[in-house]
Amino acid sequence: MKLEFAISGGDFSRAGIASSEVKKMLKKINVEPKIIKRVVVALYEAEVNVCAHAYKGNIFVEIDGTKIKIDIIDKGPGIENIDEAMKEGYSTASDAVREMGFGAGMGLSNMKKNADEMSLESKVDEGTKVTIINYLK
Numbered sequence: 001m002k003l004e005f006a007i008s009g010g011d012f013s014r015a016g017i018a019s020s021e022v023k024k025m026l027k028k029i030n031v032e033p034k035i036i037k038r039v040v041v042a043l044y045e046a047e048v049n050v051c052a053h054a055y056k057g058n059i060f061v062e063i064d065g066t067k068i069k070i071d072i073i074d075k076g077p078g079i080e081n082i083d084e085a086m087k088e089g090y091s092t093a094s095d096a097v098r099e100m101g102f103g104a105g106m107g108l109s110n111m112k113k114n115a116d117e118m119s120l121e122s123k124v125d126e127g128t129k130v131t132i133i134n135y136l137k
Helices: 017-028 033-053 095-099 107-113
Strands: 002-008 056-063 067-075 117-123 127-135
Touching (some): 002 017, 017 033, 017 056, 033 056, 033 107
Antiparallel strands (some): 002 056, 067 127
């Protein structure tokens, strides 16, 4: 099963749509609630990161009998220092994003905590790709 979602940078009103749809789908196929929660938290954090930091992005979700694989690919400024960005509390969010209650610097670390596997690739002035995998057992 495959799902795809588009995200517009700066459009926080739509952040959460992909994670909500994925949650519904996982419930329909009887995935364990604790796995659903982890997937939804990681995906929501990814959606917010695209809204806060990129111009646009796409989410590709693939569910098979063993795992849920999510690729989040954005076009944006990229991440200059991935090690620094992975630290809890580190944020490059604008003041406007922070005023909306986002940008606390927990997005990437929360994604990693809620994924069984996570990889991150980024090119400055091009964009970022995050892959999250959660196993169904």
